[in-house]
Amino acid sequence: MILKILKFATNFILLTLLTQVGGVIYMFYVLLKYFVEKYIGKLAQFQYRLSLFCTLYLAFTFLIIPPIAKQFGRVPMPYYSTNKTQIKPLNFLTVLLNRHYVRPSLKKQMLLITKDLQKEFPNTRINYLDANFPFINGFPLLPHLSHNDGKKLDLAFCYKNKTTGKEVNTSPAWLGYGVNEEPRKGEINQPNICRKKGYWQYGFLEKIAPQWNKEKLPLDEKRTKRLIQLLANNKVIKKIFIEPHLKTRWGLKGDDKIRYHGCHAVRHDDHIHVQL
Numbered sequence: 001m002i003l004k005i006l007k008f009a010t011n012f013i014l015l016t017l018l019t020q021v022g023g024v025i026y027m028f029y030v031l032l033k034y035f036v037e038k039y040i041g042k043l044a045q046f047q048y049r050l051s052l053f054c055t056l057y058l059a060f061t062f063l064i065i066p067p068i069a070k071q072f073g074r075v076p077m078p079y080y081s082t083n084k085t086q087i088k089p090l091n092f093l094t095v096l097l098n099r100h101y102v103r104p105s106l107k108k109q110m111l112l113i114t115k116d117l118q119k120e121f122p123n124t125r126i127n128y129l130d131a132n133f134p135f136i137n138g139f140p141l142l143p144h145l146s147h148n149d150g151k152k153l154d155l156a157f158c159y160k161n162k163t164t165g166k167e168v169n170t171s172p173a174w175l176g177y178g179v180n181e182e183p184r185k186g187e188i189n190q191p192n193i194c195r196k197k198g199y200w201q202y203g204f205l206e207k208i209a210p211q212w213n214k215e216k217l218p219l220d221e222k223r224t225k226r227l228i229q230l231l232a233n234n235k236v237i238k239k240i241f242i243e244p245h246l247k248t249r250w251g252l253k254g255d256d257k258i259r260y261h262g263c264h265a266v267r268h269d270d271h272i273h274v275q276l
């Protein structure tokens with residue numbers, strides 16, 4: 001410390017004697033150097049560490065994990081839609097978080113069902129939501145306790161533009177959850193029943209999901225209903241969860257397959273749950 005003070009004083013005096021203002025400029029230089037090294041240096045180090053982690057994370061997510069997961073019986077759902085695969089994640093975050101893995105047979109059936117839906121609605125793209133993680137049966141994909149074996153996949157409903165009436169391939173919900181198609185008067189109101197029984201989590205997503213686009217993008221009942229019918233007609237798909245009032249409203253047949261999920265889950269009038 002004494003050496004540092006001596007060095008500072010010597011430089012300050014020398015520069016002042018030589019240039020008059022040099023000593024004062026030197027003082028500013030020492031102060032600035034101190035702050036740059038203390039704060040900017042740390043920021044640069046943080047940026048370096050973050051970019052190193054992100055590079056590794058992306059390399060694993062897109063290059064290393066998919067072939068390994070395949071060996072363990074799970075494959076990634078398509079990252080984006082093409083002419084052949086008109087099914088995509090509603091939000092790319094699903095892929096970045098590795099929440100888009102399913103068993104190969106589920107992926108295959110979903111590609112077939114998408115094609116069938118497209119025959120009737122040519123511009124349709126199906127948006128998938130949460131699926132499963134790439135590894136380990138029993139490892140839950142929170143907050144879905146059952147999405148833990150590669151057999152489960154959530155799908156977004158289909159919507160249309162209120163002003164033009166045209167089909168859209170987006171959703172009023174950012175992540176696909178929480179914008180509900182409420183029960184109407186006279187319909188069974190399962191969310192109410194569950195709330196009264198004390199299942200607070202049943203309608204929780206609605207409280208945290210933004211509802212800004214609900215009016216602008218109403219549900220496309222025709223396409224959504226047809227999608228569920230195609231899912232129900234598929235022999236490999238064994239269960240579909242949807243809220244009872246929608247099942248009744250749309251006259252969906254197949255009690256063995258289109259079932260009620262129970263109050264311990266969350267409401268399913270904002271998305272479709274599909275499982276093998």
Ligand SMILES: [Zn+2]
Nearest residue numbers: 144153154273
């Ligand atoms: Zn689900």
